[in-house]
Amino acid sequence: MVWFSHVDVFAVIFIIIAIYIYKNKEIFKLSWRLPGPTAWPIFGNAFAFLCKDEDLFERAVYLSSRYPSPMRIWFGPKFAFVVTNVVQAEKILSSMKFTTKDKMYKYMAVFNGEGLISGSGPKWKRDRRLMTPLFLKKNVIQHFPYILNHTKILAKLLEEKADKSIFNVIHDIQRCAADFVNETIIGIKTNAQGGELENLLENLTRMYTVVHARMVKVWLQVDWIFRFTKYKKLEETGKQVIHGFFREAIRINNETHVCTTKKDLSFRNLLDQMLDIRDDVTNFATDEELVHHLTTLYSASEDTVSTISSFTLMLLGIYPNIQSKVVEEILSVVGDRDIEEGDLARLVYLDMVIKEVLRLFPIAPFLAREASQDFQLDEWTIPKGCTVVVSIQNIHRDGKLWMKPNEFYPEHFLPEVVEKRHPYAFLPFSAGPRGCLGKPYAYMAMKIVLVTILQNYLVEAEGTLEDIRLKTDISVRTKDEIYPIRIRRRKK
Numbered sequence: 001m002v003w004f005s006h007v008d009v010f011a012v013i014f015i016i017i018a019i020y021i022y023k024n025k026e027i028f029k030l031s032w033r034l035p036g037p038t039a040w041p042i043f044g045n046a047f048a049f050l051c052k053d054e055d056l057f058e059r060a061v062y063l064s065s066r067y068p069s070p071m072r073i074w075f076g077p078k079f080a081f082v083v084t085n086v087v088q089a090e091k092i093l094s095s096m097k098f099t100t101k102d103k104m105y106k107y108m109a110v111f112n113g114e115g116l117i118s119g120s121g122p123k124w125k126r127d128r129r130l131m132t133p134l135f136l137k138k139n140v141i142q143h144f145p146y147i148l149n150h151t152k153i154l155a156k157l158l159e160e161k162a163d164k165s166i167f168n169v170i171h172d173i174q175r176c177a178a179d180f181v182n183e184t185i186i187g188i189k190t191n192a193q194g195g196e197l198e199n200l201l202e203n204l205t206r207m208y209t210v211v212h213a214r215m216v217k218v219w220l221q222v223d224w225i226f227r228f229t230k231y232k233k234l235e236e237t238g239k240q241v242i243h244g245f246f247r248e249a250i251r252i253n254n255e256t257h258v259c260t261t262k263k264d265l266s267f268r269n270l271l272d273q274m275l276d277i278r279d280d281v282t283n284f285a286t287d288e289e290l291v292h293h294l295t296t297l298y299s300a301s302e303d304t305v306s307t308i309s310s311f312t313l314m315l316l317g318i319y320p321n322i323q324s325k326v327v328e329e330i331l332s333v334v335g336d337r338d339i340e341e342g343d344l345a346r347l348v349y350l351d352m353v354i355k356e357v358l359r360l361f362p363i364a365p366f367l368a369r370e371a372s373q374d375f376q377l378d379e380w381t382i383p384k385g386c387t388v389v390v391s392i393q394n395i396h397r398d399g400k401l402w403m404k405p406n407e408f409y410p411e412h413f414l415p416e417v418v419e420k421r422h423p424y425a426f427l428p429f430s431a432g433p434r435g436c437l438g439k440p441y442a443y444m445a446m447k448i449v450l451v452t453i454l455q456n457y458l459v460e461a462e463g464t465l466e467d468i469r470l471k472t473d474i475s476v477r478t479k480d481e482i483y484p485i486r487i488r489r490r491k492k
């Protein structure tokens, strides 16, 4: 039997640490020069994040607002170069050297695979290039009538809740969004508003919880530990249900898809258009890769549109004067008839209101990237492989960029005010080569939903903006995931 003395053990640990430091010497050099909370060996700033899961978001925002940009944070042994300054954010987000998603995204990839959000590298680059035309305004505008149809069903169903007590509006909007996203993007007709998709929706919510839990709980990142937790079972069932749903959508669309020579993209769902790409480009996507694209696009659209529309209704309930101005505009542009495509650009004040909601509640408050090559940011050399986090939340609340950073003030988006502001001060859709592809679809869908609801109902909400507490998983949400409003029928 061999006995090791304490000295031997310490010597081995010392050598391992020395090799680790030598291999990461550029990161340590950089860390040394940056401000940030006191970091401990191995644990880094873990103690600063000792709080309940739902408080992590507020803790991260607080920490990143205490130091000048750039600053450092150590998530255990993992270093992050954190940017909260708009000029630096532009340099990072607009660079091709930061198109690689951080390793954290691999937990999302369990569901989304190499889809556009979690994918990186040459496959992402090619898929993004091929799929970009599908998301252009002139293509997605064809989906307008389908979105409107489902929204009219929503307005009708809400009658049951009118002139009664407070309810959680996201429950209804999410089911409506599920139906229009399924018809326009996924290529199948569903009746979530009639209660048909409860199992899918439940599993999607669980999927977001599992992804988030693995991103923030370091021990769940160890595969063999994860295997023994409740999350593993949730992940397996979630994958089965969610991927099963999209596999079936692909099977149905494969049957009806006809190879087109004329590239007329109008009135065709996005999956069918992806099948067109597959007809033309060898290796574009296997059925399994299409499942990942659909899982990505579904959550990128349904979850975001429902959340931001619900936040907007809540804030309009809290600010009746702003709601009156929105309704006045709707009456003058749309009146009592159904909203039409031509109205979208003329709803200028509503547009400002939605943007202000996106400023206060950016869906992705922190963007994490990995430097694919060394990068010089002002006087700092960011080494290849280093994690860089851009804090959208801090930029959106920066008093040097916004007149009333912590208030709901749609006038932040008056054209003359926007003109004077830095173009990267408003980043709800991120920006640059990895910016959101779905922006035109998102604005169109949110305007249709909000106009149709506000034409029919007056919205009321209790509390104040300061009462709204946030948390984040794959998106920002209210802490209790409830968006309480009361609605009253409008007199026609």
Ligand code: HEM
Pocket: 116, 117, 128, 297, 300, 301, 302, 304, 305, 308, 358, 363, 364, 367, 368, 427, 428, 429, 430, 433, 434, 435, 436, 437, 438, 439, 441, 442
């Ligand atoms: C209010 C609605 C939305 C907001 C605020 C939003 C925001 C964002 C943000 C911040 C990103 C970057 C994420 C990251 O870097 O991790 C992103 C990416 C993306 N979004 Fe959206 N999004 C919205 C709606 C949509 C919709 C409706 C679609 C599809 C129809 C969509 C499709 C995508 C795609 C495909 C990407 C990945 C782009 C890439 O990396 O190449 N989004 N979105």
